[in-house]
Amino acid sequence: MQINLILVTTFLIGIWIALITYFFEIDLFKLKALNNFIINIKENNLITIGIITLGLFISVLTKVFIALPAFIAIGLLTPGFLLRRKNNKSLELKMNQWLILIDELSSGVRAGLTISESLSQSLNKSEEPLRQDLLEAILEFNRSGQVSNVMKILQNQISDPVGISTLKLLAVVLKTGSNDLATSLNILSNSSRENINLIQELKAKQAWVLNGAKISIIAPWVVLLTLWTQESVRSAYQNIMGQIILSLVALIGIVGYFAMKKIGKIEISSQGNMA
Numbered sequence: 636m637q638i639n640l641i642l643v644t645t646f647l648i649g650i651w652i653a654l655i656t657y658f659f660e661i662d663l664f665k666l667k668a669l670n671n672f673i674i675n676i677k678e679n680n681l682i683t684i685g686i687i688t689l690g691l692f693i694s695v696l697t698k699v700f701i702a703l704p705a706f707i708a709i710g711l712l713t714p715g716f717l718l719r720r721k722n723n724k725s726l727e728l729k730m731n732q733w734l735i736l737i738d739e740l741s742s743g744v745r746a747g748l749t750i751s752e753s754l755s756q757s758l759n760k761s762e763e764p765l766r767q768d769l770l771e772a773i774l775e776f777n778r779s780g781q782v783s784n785v786m787k788i789l790q791n792q793i794s795d796p797v798g799i800s801t802l803k804l805l806a807v808v809l810k811t812g813s814n815d816l817a818t819s820l821n822i823l824s825n826s827s828r829e830n831i832n833l834i835q836e837l838k839a840k841q842a843w844v845l846n847g848a849k850i851s852i853i854a855p856w857v858v859l860l861t862l863w864t865q866e867s868v869r870s871a872y873q874n875i876m877g878q879i880i881l882s883l884v885a886l887i888g889i890v891g892y893f894a895m896k897k898i899g900k901i902e903i904s905s906q907g908n909m910a
Contacts, residue, residue, distance in 0.1 A: 679714035686710035697863070701878040705885060725764050726795050730831055732765040733797040734824055740801075741820040750808060750816065751782045758785075768792045782809060797827045848895045852888040 690706020693699075736757050743753030758773050766773075772788045775781070786809065789802055804823055808816055862868045871877050 679718075682714050682717070683710040686713060697869075698873045699878055699881065701882050705882075727831075727835075729765045729768070729795045730797045730827070732762060733795065733801060734827055734831075736761060736765070737797075737801055737820050737824045737827070741817045741824070744817045744820070750805070751780070754782065754785070754805070755780075765798075768798075797831075800827065845892075845896060848892050852892055855884065855888075 687707055687710040690703050690710070693706070694703040739757040739760055740753050743756055744750065748756070755776050758769050758776060761769050761773075769789070769792070771792060772785045775788055776785050786802065786806060789798075790806075793799060793802060800823060804819060808819075859868075859872075872881060
């Protein structure tokens, strides 16, 4: 009881210090220096430290110390999960932006521009995050105007399926020539759109299953948290046997979730097809 009171009191004091510092602009305990120090720490480290600290607080407060290793594992895995999610969103956005770039190429060729002029115009109209991948190629185009040099740079920079398919088509055109380049670009654009729409539809259906899995994992812990106000529940799970049971329930839930995620996994190959 005394430990709980000390933790709550410390938490409230911290809130008041933060409020006083903000409203009166008083640098208590050198908080500005601490802020500069925190800014220089990598975001991933802050996420990990924050989750582990929360786990330590909850473990001491509830006296369920077996929860701390779980929070440590979550803290170490969360940055990688967030990075993969960010990369997946960026990949989807790039694929959609490549469709716009293909349409720009096709419009330029139909308007009578050469492939070099149309490519240069399309690259310069690109937007973030795709523009970041094309930046080196744009600079090379503006410097030398050599399409062959630009294609080499693009082949090293581009990794998304629609971009790779576009570069392969352009490489064939540059080597052999083609009077039907606009038609070929339209075919590529239509097939890529169909693939992307199919992938988004499958991912939406996959999300329903995964969200159901998440709810089934979280629901028992919400119920347990609600019942934690009762002394009999706390005493049942604060002993060794109770903590072992909680660990087994958590382990079964995690294994079940990753099994469902593995079964419904959707992979996109470099050719733009689903594997």
